[in-house]
Amino acid sequence: MDYKKTPGWLDWHADPCKPRFQLPPGSVDAHCHVFGPGDEFPFSQERKYTPCDAGKNQLFALRDQLGFDKNVIVQATCHGTDNGALLDALGHSEGRARGVVTVKRGISDGELQSMHAAGVRGVRFNFVRRLVNVTPRDELMEIAARIAPLGWHVVIYFEAQDLPGLWDIFTAVHDDVATTVVVDHMGRPDVSQPVEGPEFGLFLKLMREHPNICSKVSCPERLSVVGPPALNGEQHAYGDVVPFARRIVETFPDRVLWGTDWPHPNLKNHMPDDGLLVDFIPHIARTPELQRKLLVDNPTRLYWS
Template sequence: MPKQVPPPDPNPRKPNLRLPAGAVDSHIHLFGPSSQYAFHPDSRYVSEDALPETYIAMQEVLGLTRAVVVSGGGYGPDFRHLSAVLERFPERFRGVALLPETASAAEIRNLDRLGVRGARFHSPKHGGSIPELSKQTASKIADQGWHVQFYPYRGDLVEYADQLMDLPNVIVLDHFASVPAEEGVDHPSFQTLLRMLDSGRVWVKLSGPMRCFQGDPPYACVTPMAQALVRHAPERLVWGTDWPHVNMTGRVMPNDGDLVDLLAEWVPDPETRHRILVANPCELYGFEPPAAAGQG
């Protein structure tokens, strides 16, 4: 029986950090209306509606203008919800899909037209209904120029590194590559991550600090990892909130304004912050660069 997960903080705080014009949230999920989109029967969770309009209102508070919608694991390999969202908001959102192996070339081309730029897979240790890494699907999406987005589990990147690097796609790793933050930058999975970054084909999301550390905000042990990644490969980092923060049962729900303010410590240099929040996601997801993106 899937568990009902708590909703996000409904009162996002205006951050102290002023984000640059055109800033992109590179990892969010959206759900609902539940009357139209049922959760997958194998989903580990059920969420309240997390609608585009609710998220857009939060963007206005935080100083964001665009976002990447990652099809929620709750829907499994069913991309109808993602397609509908991208159809409604073509300028504001890009997408990353959960694809079944049966997805046809025509379906992939249509998703590309809507703004999908990658397909997500995960380590089976996460459970649930997200597709596991598939060389066949990776090959299909490579024909469209899409990347493979992969979500490791608590340090098992070491087990998947060679398999990922053998794919023809650019690779994007979720949530600090799920390196156990409390074990620090010397952990084998973090060292594997740095080697993968050196290939020039791998990107990392500075997102979801609550996914690589099981404690509560402000996730201080994540900061050394963030700073090390910024020093190592700022040209292939993007940032995201991971709103609406599903599966936080029994934990302190972060306020998204506080998550934005972590960037002041993670990425103290304004030019580098502009790169991670604006230039990099424009490159990776095909957003139009803002006409006059100030730096903040």
């Protein structure tokens, strides 16, 4: 099938540098995607963007280049609820990948069991309206209740300014279904605001009051205002994101995950070097113990136990 990429679409970095930071053995890239290839795994007719192809072979090559041991592959919105590309990648990973899918309430118990056997461990719900049509609360609660006996968790993606209106939904999943909730990208804080400000404070309150809520401290390239390193090399990549991610890592060390977000969908101004993203890690997890929890212990417990 012949797809035309969304105008202005930036393809993934074809030649990332080798990270200077040496990842601890067993490290997991806990948030990445596969796109197609579109002629093998067609994109959804209801998608709000058309990406480049970025399949399993490229993902696994990046895993090895960066020094990760495993991946957690998250369903991309451009594939809707057809998880075929993700499941195919899991099937070719030799047990080195787990998955987070997108499903609708009509999915059968047999399909869920089959996905579990393939390595799926969570369902993602996206609340970013420019990317998807948001799942109704009753559907989210129904699906969350059905996956809880499998030991799966719920992944939620939202933007910081929307948290007050979504608070009751997220806490209901945590309290009523009693399953783990994983927040993508720290709830996308506005890093131009103070780390001590009320917006980020509300997210910290969400985590503090709900011990089954975890956060990915990922995607500095999406959140940053200052951007990648200056040409003179003196400015660290995405330094304005560091205080936010560091606060979460040091406050909730057993409830944090990290991922590349490869192949970085819908970025408009630059495409990050994934090697530099790995070099961001020791700035937010400053000790070997915190690095091991972030990259090895926490994702292994959540996805491979």
